[in-house]
Amino acid sequence: MENIGKILVVDDEADILEFISYNLKKEGYEVYTAPNGKEALPIAKKIKPDLILLDVMMPVMDGIETCKRIKADTDFDQTYVVFLTARSEDYSEIEGLDAGADDYIAKPIKPKVLVTRLNAILRRKIKEMAAPSIKVKDLLIDRESFLIYRGDQKIQLARKEFELLFLLASKPGKVFTRENILEKVWGDEVLVVDRTIDVHIRKIREKLGDEYIGTVKGVGYKFEI
Amino acid sequence: MENIGKILVVDDEADILEFISYNLKKEGYEVYTAPNGKEALPIAKKIKPDLILLDVMMPVMDGIETCKRIKADTDFDQTYVVFLTARSEDYSEIEGLDAGADDYIAKPIKPKVLVTRLNAILRRKIKEMAAPSIKVKDLLIDRESFLIYRGDQKIQLARKEFELLFLLASKPGKVFTRENILEKVWGDEVLVVDRTIDVHIRKIREKLGDEYIGTVKGVGYKFEI
DNA sequence: CCTTATTGTTATCTAATTGTTAATCGGTTT
DNA sequence: AAACCGATTAACAATTAGATAACAATAAGG
The missing domain is CATH 1.10.10.10 (Winged helix-like DNA-binding domain superfamily/Winged helix DNA-binding domain)
Structure with a gap:
């Protein structure tokens, strides 16, 4: 499958990281990972991902804060941010919206849903950037x-x-x-x-x-x- | 996010400066900052902002004085000036009007209000400048x-x-x-x-x-x- | 405060777009 | 030549988007 996009996945649980990573790679995405917001930022700066998949609850620097910093940085004008939120933490939807996230995916994550949603988001992005x-x-x-x-x-x-x-x-x-x-x-x-x-x-x-x-x-x- | 305008924010408190700056950048504005009126003027001269957001109470050169100088300069015919005023300092409204300010936003600032008001002002500006x-x-x-x-x-x-x-x-x-x-x-x-x-x-x-x-x-x- | 014009909503109707099916065609294979 | 295959094509069905009318809410002007 052709190269369709770079995704940076940020989550503190190694299991989830691997699970998501595996499913996205299978789909043809170029996948990078980071265990928390703090480490994610320099990686993001370097690889310029098309999309960042961000767990809300993380030690060191949580998703909300990370998202805010990303959105404040003009380097990431072209970068979509999608939150991973446990269903119970629905408060995060409010905060997340405020922080400028582009979409949400609720845990527990089903591979099909994940892939479908990300495909949809990135397709939209590609279309927007396409030559007129x-x-x-x-x-x-x-x-x-x-x-x-x-x-x-x-x-x-x-x-x-x-x-x-x-x-x-x-x-x-x-x-x-x-x-x-x-x-x-x-x-x-x-x-x-x-x-x-x-x-x-x-x-x-x-x-x-x-x-x-x-x-x-x-x-x-x-x-x- | 498209580039929708340049804003110069002038305030002596670094926290407020960052808070405003962050919220406006998120919105897609190109944001510049200055800690007081004196430093603001040369920056404004150089970048030709669409709008200057000016704290009334500042050391070195206060908002009123800064605004007067801006409005006196034909370089800034196209520049809107919006005052940031603490609610108690309502006297400034009179003075500010006199100095030629285009609008006021009262502290404490709510991000939504800030962004909405500035969007409205700049939209109006764009419309006015558009071919008649x-x-x-x-x-x-x-x-x-x-x-x-x-x-x-x-x-x-x-x-x-x-x-x-x-x-x-x-x-x-x-x-x-x-x-x-x-x-x-x-x-x-x-x-x-x-x-x-x-x-x-x-x-x-x-x-x-x-x-x-x-x-x-x-x-x-x-x-x- | 009343009247009128503007602005916004909703429900229904119409037409174009989009999607399905099945018959047919042309080429290939056996 | 018969069977097979995928693509073409026509005819039809379903869906959807937009036009339109009638109405409701809101704002503006006297």
């Missing part, structure tokens, strides 16, 4: 206006169609498997059947012509160079 | 008179309708999400439901015709080029 427009062949695919320009012709695609084309066009020539596409365009919360993608591909071809999207039988689709 | 009128298609959208001119026809929009149209027209073609619109037109203190935007869009379309504002389903609205 792509130029390929004679097309300009423009996120600002959600239009495809071909010469002075404007072509309007439906939202999903647009996202799908945008994905393929973001790496012309690369074959995206249906699994890929599903994950990136639909997100893993949603469950749709494979054929749905084919149908959307067809709609795009109808609107743009057949010359842009190629089929690689048994593998997936790609934007033709 | 926009020409798009056959429309002249004029802030001075809050009127829309089409040829020699004058069209009157309600305030919110005007602001909304003005926003969309400020970047013709760009799609604004409802979230975008809410933030820019309503501001984050107010909470209104998404449909409200739709209704305002409809009102604008009623008054101007359907050809100006386009809908991008699942995304938002845009001013049609």
